[in-house]
Amino acid sequence: MHWSISMHDDVREAQIKIEAYAKKCGLDFFDTIFEMVSTDQMTAFAAFDGFPVRYPHWQFGMRYDQMMKKTEWGAHKIYEMVIQNDPSYAYLLSANSLVDQKMVIAHVYAHVDFFKNNMWFSKTERKMLDKMANHAVKIRAFMDELGQDRVEGFIDHVLALESLIDPALPFVEKKHVLDDVAKKVPVKLKVPHGYMDDFMNPPEYMHEQAERIQQEEERAKSLLKTPQSDERDILLFLMQYAPLEAWQKEVIDIIRNESYYFLPQRQTKIMNEGWASYWHASMMTGGILGDSEIIDFADRHAGAMRLDPGNLNPYKIGLELFRDIEERWNMGKHGVKYHACENMLEKSIWNTNDNAGRKKIFEVRTTCNDASFIDQYMTEEFVEKLQLYMYRDKKIVSKDFSNIKDVLLRQLTNCGEPVLYVRDANFKNRHELLLWHSFENTALDKAWAEKTMASLSVLWQRGVHVETQQDGSRMLWSYRDGVFSEEKIVL
Amino acid sequence: MIDQDHGRFRSIIKGRIKKELQKYVSHGEMLVRKGKDKVAIQMPSIDIPRFRFSSGETIGQGPGDVGEELGPAQAGEKAQEHELSLPELAALLGEELALPAIEPRGKKTIQSHADRYTSVAHQGPASLRHLRRTFRETLRRQSAQGESPIFIPIKKDMRYRSWKTETLYENAAVIIYIMDVSGSMGDAQKEIVRTEAFWIDTWLRSQYKGLETRYIVHDADAREVDEETFFRTKESGGTLISSAYKLCEKIIHDHYSPNEWNIYPFHFSDGDNWSRDDTKISIEILEKSILPQVNQFCYGQVDSPHGTGEFHKDLLGHFGDKNTSLSMSRIRDKEDIYQSIKDFLGKGK
Incomplete structure (x- = not known):
């Protein structure tokens, strides 16, 4: 059990009680250290994604600026903030009421349970707090040596590409690397006696043989396309092949590392918040709160579940889906037999008293990410109950289940970002870089692509191209010498 | 961080x-x-750019039927x-604009005294106890005496916040805005004046502490008004510029001694004056009475389709463009405001 000195007695008491209760509920979490902070400090931490130290960069300042403004207007209050680390750290707003603190503490324990047990986090760095601090030290050192403007400007370009990593990579045993191919050596004839070596393997012959091997290898290399197959980890590719200085490669390495660290959080936003909300609600009403606190809690909880037109509230949708799954598995409303049943009355009163709901949701929290969570468990009834709709240009265009599910899945696949690969590093034999956009229904935003390609070309130091699709035709977008151009690809 | x-x-x-x-x-x-x-x-x-999808369908949540418009509280503001x-x-x-810092005229005029609590004293009221300094003294004394690490301040250790009196020199300044509100000045012209006034205020305020502003409107007759009225008033009828200059002269005489004040009259007009005689009178007042007393007199001519624009020529003809106390600028449209501000404020006076 941990707490900071600043923690008030009553909060500490609540924390001890909630921690024990959470364990009783079956939650399994890392040690969690709570810190009491002011609103200003909370905002500062939030700008750093919860970490106390990040490398110097203006984007954190921008986030801080935006959050401060929202806080000033009272439109925004950051209630909870957890650092996914072992041990985990969580911040509590010192100005909050005790009911708020209890709710947040319960919420935090469920987050940490998720972090510890969900398989998408299984390869995530557990000691990120230290790593982040190291990153900051390194980049500060670069800035001291090379000047802040130069290093910060380079970071800008890398950040434009930060999400171009391979989500599957952490789960692959070992990455196939080109240089791993075993090196050939000249073959010597076996010599019975040492003195015969010069006769049986004349030096001129050995030398000739070595030269031939080298020539063959170079020829093979030049015929080999780089990369051999499409490469999704574009940051890694740039580190390996872009003509960069050592410090620049290190900056890419740092940002790539952080990007991999944050990836599972982006992949499980709905589940993570849903799971935490499910448990805070369950624990609060299950004995943590006194009678007099229930109304305050209900109010606060309702605030977190608020619906904003046009926005999806991950807390709300996640919580409701976990509850829905629990209910269906409690009553046996799943499986072939249930779905085959065509008698609506029978279906509506279906109850096999399985009571397997709790077990099921723990299983779901271990195995799913947002995309599979929605794909496997979101039912037509659920979409109707939660009043989901599809909209375009501020207008509701459909409430049809399959439409909604399609779009929602597209929004969640790859965290709603386009998938791009490096296809050719010697495009048109000019050492220009060709990326290939794996097109699925939605076109890229051209204006943003142009700016992003400008950053990419700074790193690659030659022209860069993106193959994509627009209005049904295959397009090649090019950015060369500061000029963007596009052409139709005709087969 | x-x-x-x-x-x-x-x-x-x-x-x-x-x-x-x-x-x-x-x-x-x-x-x-x-x-x-x-x-x-x-x-x-x-924002930092990235590859992203062009906007398409999105999922939302809440009550509403197909075809219904969502409220304006939408994400995606640019x-x-x-x-x-x-x-x-x-x-x-x-x-x-490479504006020179203004050299205030004459001696540092207004002096004021301010008490600031930047000092520490041995005596004072309990409400001003400086705990950290007190305990530091205690720590120092007791460690020197080799006493136990329980710190008990004695009277000698007590420290209190105290004040120092600082003398502040200030340069006072006044802007006297004069605007022609006769029928020929339209809304577009007034908008230009308002924009200019904003930037002039902003600059002079950064140069002087305690800047005052006065507003005079005139047609054939001049009167002093407040800021809001100044920008709103619309009169019909003719123009006698001398009326405004007389009032300006009076305000300076009554309230702003040139020995103590830096004075900046700004006159905006479409350059239409009713009679040549009045122009003569105006120039005389300007030359004899106003110019010797002020840092700078600025005349901004806001061209309007109804005005003749004569007054600018008359001033130029009489004073030439070398007069250090007189700045003139012609503002044909909004794009000229930038240069005009440079003309007015570029002399550093």
Whole structure:
């Protein structure tokens, strides 16, 4: 059990009680250290994604600026903030009421349970707090040596590409690397006696043989396309092949590392918040709160579940889906037999008293990410109950289940970002870089692509191209010498 | 830590504003006044680019049927709003227009005394106890005496916050805005005057503590009004510029001794004066009485389709363009505001 000195007695008491209760509920979490902070400090931490130290960069300042403004207007209050680390750290707003603190503490324990047990986090760095601090030290050192403007400007370009990593990579045993191919050596004839070596393997012959091997290898290399197959980890590719200085490669390495660290959080936003909300609600009403606190809690909880037109509230949708799954598995409303049943009355009163709901949701929290969570468990009834709709240009265009599910899945696949690969590093034999956009229904935003390609070309130091699709035709977008151009690809 | 990043971000924003300052100067509507000493500026977001999808269908949640419009509270707003304090804005203006810092006239005029609690004393009221300093003294004394590490302050250790009296020198200044509100001055012309006045205020306020502003409107007759009336008044009828100059002269005489005040009259007109005689009188008042007393007299001629624009020529003809106390500028449209401000404020007087 941990707490900071600043923690008030009553909060500490609540924390001890909630921690024990959470364990009783079956939650399994890392040690969690709570810190009491002011609103200003909370905002500062939030700008750093919860970490106390990040490398110097203006984007954190921008986030801080935006959050401060929202806080000033009272439109925004950051209630909870957890650092996914072992041990985990969580911040509590010192100005909050005790009911708020209890709710947040319960919420935090469920987050940490998720972090510890969900398989998408299984390869995530557990000691990120230290790593982040190291990153900051390194980049500060670069800035001291090379000047802040130069290093910060380079970071800008890398950040434009930060999400171009391979989500599957952490789960692959070992990455196939080109240089791993075993090196050939000249073959010597076996010599019975040492003195015969010069006769049986004349030096001129050995030398000739070595030269031939080298020539063959170079020829093979030049015929080999780089990369051999499409490469999704574009940051890694740039580190390996872009003509960069050592410090620049290190900056890419740092940002790539952080990007991999944050990836599972982006992949499980709905589940993570849903799971935490499910448990805070369950624990609060299950004995943590006194009678007099229930109304305050209900109010606060309702605030977190608020619906904003046009926005999806991950807390709300996640919580409701976990509850829905629990209910269906409690009553046996799943499986072939249930779905085959065509008698609506029978279906509506279906109850096999399985009571397997709790077990099921723990299983779901271990195995799913947002995309599979929605794909496997979101039912037509659920979409109707939660009043989901599809909209375009501020207008509701459909409430049809399959439409909604399609779009929602597209929004969640790859965290709603386009998938791009490096296809050719010697495009048109000019050492220009060709990326290939794996097109699925939605076109890229051209204006943003142009700016992003400008950053990419700074790193690659030659022209860069993106193959994509627009209005049904295959397009090649090019950015060369500061000029963007596009052409139709005709087969 | 975050303060440094925030500082970087702010300087990037200021850099952008400075780069686009001419646009912001000419189009006053892009600046929104926020309270007494801040402005909000709309500018395109400076987000880091990335590959992203063009907008398409999105999923939302809540009551509503197909075909229904969603409220305006939508995500995806492109512009960001940034706040800037007026001194910050003035500094940008000064840098970009290369405005010289103003050399106030004469001696440092108004002096005031201010008590600031920057000192520490051995005696004082209990409410001003300086605990940290007190305990530091205790620590020092007891460690020197080798006593136990339980610190008990004695009277000798007590420290109190105390004040120092500082003398502040201030240079007082007054701006006297004069505007022709006769029928020939239209809304577009007034908008230009309002924009100019904003930037002039902002700059002079950054140069002087305690800036006062007075407003005179005139047609054939002049009267003093408040700021709001100044920009709203619309009269019909003719123009006698001398009436305004007489009133200006009187205000200076009654309230602003040139020995104590830096005086800046700004006159905006479409250059239409009713009679040559009146122009003669106006020039005389200007030359004999106003110019010797003020730092600078600025005449801004806002061209209007109805005006003859004669007055600018008359002034130029009489004073030439070398007179150091008189600045003249012609403002044909909004785009000229930038240069005009430079004309007015570029002399550093």
